[in-house]
Amino acid sequence: MSSHPLSPHNFPDLFDSVEAFLFDCDGVIWKGDELIDGVPQTLDMLRSKGKKLVFVTNNSLKSRRQYAKKFQSLGISVSEDEIFSSSFAAAMYLKVNNFPVEKKIYVIGGEGILEELQLAGYTGLGGPEDGNKTIHLNQNFFVDHDKSVGAVVVGIDPYINYYKLQYGTLCIRENPGCLFIATNRDATGHMTALQEWPGAGCMVAAICGSTQKEPTVVGKPSTFMMDFLLQKFNLSRSKMCMVGDRLDTDILFGQNAGCKTLLVLSGVTTQPALRDPSNNIQPDYYTGKISDMLKFSEA
Amino acid sequence: MSSHPLSPHNFPDLFDSVEAFLFDCDGVIWKGDELIDGVPQTLDMLRSKGKKLVFVTNNSLKSRRQYAKKFQSLGISVSEDEIFSSSFAAAMYLKVNNFPVEKKIYVIGGEGILEELQLAGYTGLGGPEDGNKTIHLNQNFFVDHDKSVGAVVVGIDPYINYYKLQYGTLCIRENPGCLFIATNRDATGHMTALQEWPGAGCMVAAICGSTQKEPTVVGKPSTFMMDFLLQKFNLSRSKMCMVGDRLDTDILFGQNAGCKTLLVLSGVTTQPALRDPSNNIQPDYYTGKISDMLKFSEA
Incomplete structure (x- = not known):
C-alpha cells in the first residue's frame, strides 16, 4: 500500500481517530541543537485538543532527565514521564x-x-x-x-x-x-x-x-518500548500515531506495533527515497514537517 | 564425512599425494611469540623431502617483511616469498x-x-x-x-x-x-x-x-589468496594440503579451494569441538601438532 500525503482533506480522519501522538525527536522535533520550525505551536495545539504526547528517541546518550532539560532549553515544556529514550x-x-x-x-x-x-x-x-x-x-x-x-x-x-x-x-x-x-x-x-x-x-x-x-x-523498531508504554498509559495501539523521519526505525516501529504512522520529511528521509521502488516501508501518511498538522487543523 | 586422526598408517598417503603444505601461523607455528614444540625440525624434514612450504596468515598487522623477521627471530628461515598475509x-x-x-x-x-x-x-x-x-x-x-x-x-x-x-x-x-x-x-x-x-x-x-x-x-576462508598463490607457484589444488587450527577459516579455506586439509589441535580448536554435532566442517585429517608429521615420517 502506498502512503498518502497529509492534507486538509484527510487530516481530520487521522486526528479524530488518534488519542496519542508518539514523536521521534531528531529530525522531527529538532535537528542537533536547533528546533524545527513551528514545533512548539504544534505541540501546544495537540495538547489543547486533548491529545497525549510521547517522545520516543533511539539516541541513548542522554537519560530522560537530560532530554527533559534539552526540551526545556529549547522552550518546550515536556515532562520526564513523556519521554522514552532507548537508555x-x-x-x-x-x-x-x-x-x-x-x-x-x-x-x-x-x-x-x-x-x-x-x-x-x-x-x-x-x-x-x-x-x-x-x-x-x-x-x-x-x-x-x-x-x-x-x-x-x-x-x-x-x-x-x-x-x-x-x-x-x-x-x-x-x-x-x-x-x-x-x-x-x-x-x-x-x-x-x-x-x-x-x-x-x-x-x-x-x-x-x-x-x-x-x-x-530494546529501542525502535523493536516493540519492547511500545509494549511498555501501552501498558503504562493504558492506550490502544490503533489509537496511536507514530511520527518520525526514518522509515526503517520510526515507521517500521509504528507498523510493528499496529499504530498509525506519519512520516515527516524534515529529517533523513527524502520524498524520492520514500517513493523509490526499493523501499518497502510505506507510512500511512507523510508530510513536510509536524507544523503542517497545525496548518491543516486550522484549514 | 568425518575426519581421520593422522597416524603412521595413513600419513604416507597424505605425504605422497601432496607437493605443498600451506600453514596457518598462529596456533600452528607459534602461539603469540612462542614457537610450538618441534616446528623447526618438522619444517626442515618437509623441505628436505622436496615439499614446498607456504605460510598463510589472516593477521594483517604485519607485512610479509615483518613476518619474515618474526620467523627469523624464532630461528626459522622463511623467505618473504613463502608468506601470504592478509595485508x-x-x-x-x-x-x-x-x-x-x-x-x-x-x-x-x-x-x-x-x-x-x-x-x-x-x-x-x-x-x-x-x-x-x-x-x-x-x-x-x-x-x-x-x-x-x-x-x-x-x-x-x-x-x-x-x-x-x-x-x-x-x-x-x-x-x-x-x-x-x-x-x-x-x-x-x-x-x-x-x-x-x-x-x-x-x-x-x-x-x-x-x-x-x-x-x-581477501583473507581466509575466501579463496582469493589461494587462487593467487596457485597461479604464482603453478601448483595443482589437489596436491596441496592446508594445515591450520581453525575450522571456520583454515579448514574451510582449504576445502573451498579444493585442497586436502589437516587440523592441528595446538591452537583454538579442541577435539570435542571438532566432534561436536554442531560442527559441520570436517578436515580430512587431524592431529595434535605439526611435529606429529615428523614422528610419523620416521615411523
Whole structure:
C-alpha cells in the first residue's frame, strides 16, 4: 500500500481517530541543537485538543532527565514521564525481566544509560570513564573482567575503543548467561549538525562480530518500548500515531506495533527515497514537517 | 564425512599425494611469540623431502617483511616469498583488479597493510597514525574526508576509534564506487598470550553496521589468496594440503579451494569441538601438532 500525503482533506480522519501522538525527536522535533520550525505551536495545539504526547528517541546518550532539560532549553515544556529514550528502555527491559540487582551491567555507550540503570536500582560499569582506558599489547597484558556482570548494554559510543570492545566481549563470552542488549541498531546518527556519524548499529555490530552473538534490541523498531508504554498509559495501539523521519526505525516501529504512522520529511528521509521502488516501508501518511498538522487543523 | 586422526598408517598417503603444505601461523607455528614444540625440525624434514612450504596468515598487522623477521627471530628461515598475509592479499586484490594508482586507500588496521600497499605502488592513508585523532562533538565539528579515496581496507585494529569509523564510513558512503575490503573476518585473535581479543571481524562488522554494506574478504576462508598463490607457484589444488587450527577459516579455506586439509589441535580448536554435532566442517585429517608429521615420517 502506498502512503498518502497529509492534507486538509484527510487530516481530520487521522486526528479524530488518534488519542496519542508518539514523536521521534531528531529530525522531527529538532535537528542537533536547533528546533524545527513551528514545533512548539504544534505541540501546544495537540495538547489543547486533548491529545497525549510521547517522545520516543533511539539516541541513548542522554537519560530522560537530560532530554527533559534539552526540551526545556529549547522552550518546550515536556515532562520526564513523556519521554522514552532507548537508555530508559534498556533499564526497563532489565526490570521487566527481573534482572537480579546483585548483578552488574557493563555499558558501552553514554552517561544516559548509566543514569537510567542507576534510577532503576542497578549498578552499571564502564560507559564514558572507560573511554580513557588504554591497552598495551605486550604478551602479559590481560583485561580482567568482573565475573558478576550479567548484562552488556551497547548504545552509540563516540569514545569506543579496543578496551571496551574486549571488556564487553569477555563478559558476553565468559560470564554464563550474560545478556547482550542493544539500545538500537541505527546505522547513523546526527552527532553534529554538519554530518551523519556512525550510530549505535556500528558499535552493536562490532560486538556481534567479536562474540558471534545477536543482541536483544530494546529501542525502535523493536516493540519492547511500545509494549511498555501501552501498558503504562493504558492506550490502544490503533489509537496511536507514530511520527518520525526514518522509515526503517520510526515507521517500521509504528507498523510493528499496529499504530498509525506519519512520516515527516524534515529529517533523513527524502520524498524520492520514500517513493523509490526499493523501499518497502510505506507510512500511512507523510508530510513536510509536524507544523503542517497545525496548518491543516486550522484549514 | 568425518575426519581421520593422522597416524603412521595413513600419513604416507597424505605425504605422497601432496607437493605443498600451506600453514596457518598462529596456533600452528607459534602461539603469540612462542614457537610450538618441534616446528623447526618438522619444517626442515618437509623441505628436505622436496615439499614446498607456504605460510598463510589472516593477521594483517604485519607485512610479509615483518613476518619474515618474526620467523627469523624464532630461528626459522622463511623467505618473504613463502608468506601470504592478509595485508599482502589486500594489496594484491587491488593490483589484480587494476585499482588505479592515482586513487588512495584508507586503512583501518595496522602498519602491515600500509607497507604492503606501498610495496604494490599504492598510497595508503590512516592506519596507526589515525589512532591518535580525537573528535569533538560540538555542532560545528566535521570530519573532512579525501574524495580521492577509492578503497577502504579494514583489518584488526587495536587502536580503533570513532574518528576512523567515521572516516571509513564517509569514504564508502560518499565516494562513488569506493571499495570496501576486509582482510578477514576472524571473530577473535590471540593479540596477547593470556587471552583472545576481538579480531578483524569486530572492526569489519562495525563498518558493515555504519555503512550497511558488505565487504569483499581477501583473507581466509575466501579463496582469493589461494587462487593467487596457485597461479604464482603453478601448483595443482589437489596436491596441496592446508594445515591450520581453525575450522571456520583454515579448514574451510582449504576445502573451498579444493585442497586436502589437516587440523592441528595446538591452537583454538579442541577435539570435542571438532566432534561436536554442531560442527559441520570436517578436515580430512587431524592431529595434535605439526611435529606429529615428523614422528610419523620416521615411523
